[in-house]
Amino acid sequence: MTPVQRFQAVLFDCDGVLVDSEVITNGVLRGMLHELGWQISREECVERFIGRALTDEFDVIAEHTGVRPDQAWLLEFRERRNRALAVDLEPIPGAVAAVTTIASAFRGRIACALGADRPKIELQLGKIGLADTFGEHVYSGMETARSKPAPDVYLAAAIGLGVDPHECAVVEDTVAGVTAGVAAGATVFGFAPGGPASTPPDALLAAGASHLFSSMSELPDLLGSGVVAASAN
Structure with missing residues (x-):
């Protein structure tokens, strides 16, 4: 696969794109909201x-x-969430192979950029074996002025890779994430695999996704061609 010249780098979300974490994390949150x-x-x-x-x-x-949550409540949530993720987290089918292929094709110009706290990101990437693949190019929205749907974390990732955000492809699965990628000036590939935590494809398109796909195994070829219209998927 030879990447299209207009894409100089690929910026990945993680939750729901690389790891099947959304149901786990959201379940922990729902339980704690019930307690409140x-x-x-x-x-x-x-x-x-x-x-x-x-x-x-x-x-x-x-x-x-x-009750407005305080820092102690947030720390308890993160502890419960991380325990659940450490036990139950699995990669999105095809994600590890897709990232490995794309990293090679783009000569390492990939990044993982999401809104979560860094310990969660590191736990997840480590558990699925992609920590070394992304290396130092892991960016947390908790460490920028604004998190998604603001573009800050994607802008930080582009700067870190030394590329123009307009020459980046962003891989996202939520409205907030697509909105962030579009606001950064990137071309957004919307991942819509279906399932209880998956955003409907129409919502991703409405937020500005240029392309849609439903299997991570499709992504290397999509990034290689760069011409598959969202409406065709």
Whole structure:
């Protein structure tokens, strides 16, 4: 595979793109919201929280529970979440092979950029064997001024790789992530595999995704051709 010249680098989200973590993490969150008195449904919890930094949603939680989460609550959430991820986390089918192929084709010009805290990112990439593949090019939205849907973490990743964000492909699976990639000026490939935590394809298109795909095994060829219209998928 020879990458199209207009893509100089590929920037990956992680949750829902590389690892099947969304159901695990969202389940832990839903349980803790129930403990606060908000009997939120599985469907609403997915819709409200997936793809967004939890700290940005504290006001929403306070509106529904009368309790605004504090640092101790957040730390407990992260501890419970990490324990669950350490046991149950699996890679998205085909993701490890796709990243390995793309890293070779783009001569290492890849990055992982997401809104989560760094310990979670490192746990997840380590568990699926991709920590060394991304190396130092791992970027947390917790370490930028704004997290997704703002473009900051993708801009930081492009700067770190030394490339123009307009020459980057971004791989995302949520509306917030697609919005961030578009705002950064990148071309966004929307991953819509289906399933309880998957964003509907139409929502990814509405947010600005230029291409859609449903299997990670498709991605190397899509990035190689760069011409598959979203409407054709």
